[in-house]
Each structure stands twice: as structure tokens, then as C-alpha cells.
Amino acid sequence: MNQSTRNRKKTKRQRVRRMQAYAARAVFVVIIVLAVLILLKAGKGAYRFVRSFTEDKTAISGNYIRISKNGSVQETAVEDFDPSVYDETGLKEMIDTEISAYNDKVGEKDAVKLSKLTIKNDVAKLIIDYATVEDYTSFSGIEIKLEDASETAIPSQLTEVDDGKIIAAEDAKSEVQGTAVLTKSDITIVAPKKIKYYGDNIVMIDSKTAKVTAGETDAVIIY
Numbered sequence: 001m002n003q004s005t006r007n008r009k010k011t012k013r014q015r016v017r018r019m020q021a022y023a024a025r026a027v028f029v030v031i032i033v034l035a036v037l038i039l040l041k042a043g044k045g046a047y048r049f050v051r052s053f054t055e056d057k058t059a060i061s062g063n064y065i066r067i068s069k070n071g072s073v074q075e076t077a078v079e080d081f082d083p084s085v086y087d088e089t090g091l092k093e094m095i096d097t098e099i100s101a102y103n104d105k106v107g108e109k110d111a112v113k114l115s116k117l118t119i120k121n122d123v124a125k126l127i128i129d130y131a132t133v134e135d136y137t138s139f140s141g142i143e144i145k146l147e148d149a150s151e152t153a154i155p156s157q158l159t160e161v162d163d164g165k166i167i168a169a170e171d172a173k174s175e176v177q178g179t180a181v182l183t184k185s186d187i188t189i190v191a192p193k194k195i196k197y198y199g200d201n202i203v204m205i206d207s208k209t210a211k212v213t214a215g216e217t218d219a220v221i222i223y
Contacts, residue, residue: 064188064209065136067181071146073130074115081124088119095126102139111135142185145218149173149180149197155217156200161207167197182218187211191223198222 066074086094092114099112112135116127130136133146154172159165167175178196181189188211198204199220201213212219 066190
């Protein structure tokens, strides 16, 4: 076998090795791409799972009111607690004094009740029960009204929660039924059942919870 023939065979073997190497790299790249796609898909699924698991538990953390079917209200307030200003006993005595003074004024011993007071890591969590929306408004200074939606002057257009349909304010009385909650204050409201309509300055948090941003006219939710 002469030198020229050996060189041709050697060149052929080199080409075959290069092709095999290119093929191996191509397969490796495909495997990596598929693995990345699988991980991304799994990651999105995991994110959706974690989000669905946690959103209801974190959505209304902080300050909010919960309205019951009978019109009573429960307020939850979470505030920084400075032990250099007052201690837990002093805070409770101050709250009890204010509640007693209000109940004496309205002549109802249970118009306002302190349900729970806890302090942890310099954060105070306060839960107060109010017999009526009017008691909540009078005691807290935050005005909330509960009215029959068909008899209420709706101040803005409404959005239907289920399908996003817009209802003009002037048509609301004839088209909308339920209980209306009206307020001009910054507040998060938990309704006793699913919210069906909401007006301006409101962000829905979940099916029963709405966050209100203060405005010049009443914000309204209807459940």
C-alpha cells in the first residue's frame, strides 16, 4: 500500500470521526434543550401550585373587616407595637376603656367587644367584634354602609365579576340585586358570600374579598 492510499484512508477515518463527534454533540444539545423545556414546564406548574396554595392565605393578611350575613362586623388590625410606649397590659386597658365608654354611650353592652389581642415580635394583632355596621362606623371613624342594591343610588358603573360585563350606574337599580357595601375609605372588605359586582376604585382579591382605594365618591361592592 503506497503512501497516497494510506493518506486517503486516514482522511476518510478522520471524516467519519468528525461526523460521529458532530452527531454526538447534536444529540447532547437536543437532550439539554429537552431537559430545559421539561424543567421550565415543571417549574411553571410548581409555581402555579404554590401560588394556588398560598394566595388565599396571604391575600388578606394585615388590616381588614369581615361582614357577616346578619350585618355584624369583625375587624382585624395588625400594627407595629412599641413596648417603650406602653406594655401589653396598658394597651389592653386602653382598648377596654374606649370600648366601655362607647358601649355606655350607646346603651348596648355588646355593641363593641374585644375578641382577641396578641403581641408577637413587636407586632400587635387586634380583633374587635361590632354588633352592626353603624357601630363599626361610629367607633372606628371609617364609614361603611350596607344597603339594598335595588334601593341604592349607585355612584359609578359596575363590573360583573363572572363575565366582566359593564353595567351603567343608571341601569344598576333595575339590573342588580343583592346587598351593597359602600365606602369612601381605604379598606379591605370580606363579604359573607361571593361578590357579584364591584365599582370604581376596587380591586378584587378573591371571590369574597375586595380592596377599596379611597375616593371622592363611594366605592361599591354587591354580594
